Amino acid sequence: MIMVKSGHPMIMMHIGFDDTDSPRMGCTTYISALLVEKLCKLGVSFIDYPNLIRLNPNVPWKTRGNGALCLRIQCNEDLIEEIMGMVVDTVEKNSDLDYDGTDPGVVFLFHNRIPNELKTFAKQAIQGIVRKEEAVKLVKTFKAEAVGFKKGRGIIGGLAAIGEALEGDHTYEVIAYRTPQNLGTPRRIQASSVVEMDEKTSPFTFNNFDPEKKRILITPRGPDPILYGIRGEKAEAVRQAHETVRSQEAIERWVIFRTNHGTDAHLRKVVSIQEIQPFNPVIVQGVVNKKPHIIPRRHVIFSIKDGSGQVDCAAYEPTGTLRKAAEKLIVDDQIEIYGGVRPASPKRPVTINLEKMLVLKLAPKTVFHNPKCPQCNRRMESMGKRKGFRCKKCGFRSRNVEKIKVEDKRSLEEQLYITSPRSQRHLAKPFLRYGKEKVSPPKRMIKNWHFP
Numbered sequence: 001m002i003m004v005k006s007g008h009p010m011i012m013m014h015i016g017f018d019d020t021d022s023p024r025m026g027c028t029t030y031i032s033a034l035l036v037e038k039l040c041k042l043g044v045s046f047i048d049y050p051n052l053i054r055l056n057p058n059v060p061w062k063t064r065g066n067g068a069l070c071l072r073i074q075c076n077e078d079l080i081e082e083i084m085g086m087v088v089d090t091v092e093k094n095s096d097l098d099y100d101g102t103d104p105g106v107v108f109l110f111h112n113r114i115p116n117e118l119k120t121f122a123k124q125a126i127q128g129i130v131r132k133e134e135a136v137k138l139v140k141t142f143k144a145e146a147v148g149f150k151k152g153r154g155i156i157g158g159l160a161a162i163g164e165a166l167e168g169d170h171t172y173e174v175i176a177y178r179t180p181q182n183l184g185t186p187r188r189i190q191a192s193s194v195v196e197m198d199e200k201t202s203p204f205t206f207n208n209f210d211p212e213k214k215r216i217l218i219t220p221r222g223p224d225p226i227l228y229g230i231r232g233e234k235a236e237a238v239r240q241a242h243e244t245v246r247s248q249e250a251i252e253r254w255v256i257f258r259t260n261h262g263t264d265a266h267l268r269k270v271v272s273i274q275e276i277q278p279f280n281p282v283i284v285q286g287v288v289n290k291k292p293h294i295i296p297r298r299h300v301i302f303s304i305k306d307g308s309g310q311v312d313c314a315a316y317e318p319t320g321t322l323r324k325a326a327e328k329l330i331v332d333d334q335i336e337i338y339g340g341v342r343p344a345s346p347k348r349p350v351t352i353n354l355e356k357m358l359v360l361k362l363a364p365k366t367v368f369h370n371p372k373c374p375q376c377n378r379r380m381e382s383m384g385k386r387k388g389f390r391c392k393k394c395g396f397r398s399r400n401v402e403k404i405k406v407e408d409k410r411s412l413e414e415q416l417y418i419t420s421p422r423s424q425r426h427l428a429k430p431f432l433r434y435g436k437e438k439v440s441p442p443k444r445m446i447k448n449w450h451f452p
Helices: 028-042 077-094 116-127 132-141 154-163 191-201 235-244 321-327
Strands: 002-005 008-018 051-054 067-076 105-109 145-148 171-178 226-232 251-259 281-295 299-306 309-315 334-342 351-361 365-369 404-408 416-418
Touching (some): 008 028, 008 077, 008 154, 028 171, 067 077, 132 145, 145 154, 226 235, 235 251, 281 309, 281 321, 309 334
Antiparallel strands (some): 002 008, 008 105, 365 404
């Protein structure tokens, strides 16, 4: 735990925190950006970019973006108390403590290596549901320090952010923040510069622009202090993208984060439909057993089954291309579903909200056409049930001809369908990322990864 550098004892410190914002204000990443500046002034060394860890997006008590933060630093041992006090004070001052449901928590861990038990806890927090009692027990086990405000639920996310060290696949996001006087006003970004940036940095950045709706995706719409966020494969790529975008309002600060965005880290494959649990993100295979139907607001609902049971699936209107693909399914199509499980209610059964759909095998689609007239080759028309067919052109009639069975060409392909960029969740892996998955953390950090 303790190292010696230039005669001074040095210590590794992991600082995790979560649940600071509310729908009306605040942002946990902004607190991280403030702390980066303050820690740099104290002379600490960052051993990684700030880690932005998105947790299970389906839990009912999630924060707005359900993102927890971890700062990993190396510092003089005699700075520990000052750093801890500064972090707690910054979290307290910048959290919406007056809002019911905002329950910040901060965790400090002093370990060179992340214990396996914390890695397991983090994975459970990303893919399922964990209890605060589990987090508190682990804090005590590994002699960490935890501070909670109000109910202190943020201790869960703080510990999970520490436990998820992003040792495998990961991406980067540069986030630029607004000045206080601009909060609550429409964000002012030159749209043409975003298109230019997207063309210049693709495929090393992603989800900047929705070509279907011609909509810029890097700017949020809420009251938070984020001006824009750009996601990509490398720290160099997102910094280049940040330098290309032209803002028409002042930028107070910016930071590059390393994150699990766009990795599908939340999805867990289950063997059967019977294993599906409410609020969990899952991958499950099945056969379509109920024809898709459209409900009000153009949402598509269908059902799949396997040997253990069946479950409804929903492709909502904003999912765009995914909804259009779901609408073309027919009974007996074999598919793999990716999405979050919504619990049953008095009005609807357990439902998987679709994020992706892999069509494994298409069922044959049979259609029946009226027979052609044996005399003039014109398509005949039915005279009624069991009354045969007649030809309007030449008058030929017969009860001995039957409809012709034809296998219709499907307009659906055996491939992966993903929701349109505008409705992709933080964790959903977009098409551009397939084949770019990473297997280890970066060996070095770039210079100038934050301002100030």
